[in-house]
Amino acid sequence: ELVVRLRQLHGDPADAKAAFELLSRRARDNLAARAQRYSAATGKAIAPEAMITPSRFLLRFEPQRYVAQIAGAHALVDVAGLLPGERVQIPCVYEDSGWRVDLALPALPPVQKRPGSDL
Secondary structure, three states, X not given: OHHHHHHOOOOOHHHHHHHHOOEOHHHHHHHHHHHHHHHHHHOOOOOHHHHXXXXXXXXXXXXOEEEEEEEOOEEEEEEEOOOOOOEEEEEEEEEOOEEEXXXXXXXXXXXXXXXXXXX
């Protein structure tokens, strides 16, 4: 479902919100921190779901088969394409009465301050 929603992203905030809601709490918190940092730096408020950039979403292959291995509140979804090398594993977590994609986003680096700055 996340792939379908990401394909629909073309600048519509409602589509971005729908895709954002399919992400794990950890991924949503990361995007919220990025949005907050962007807003503080630019003076323009931006919603966390706006951090999902359509131009950055690119399928490496067309998914043909999904197989989930579930262990409690965690799952690993094996996605396969037509060719033998077309395979990826996607971690998911069960939160808020539904499965969410636990997107691995890099942690934000600390904010660098200018020497002598009190900010």
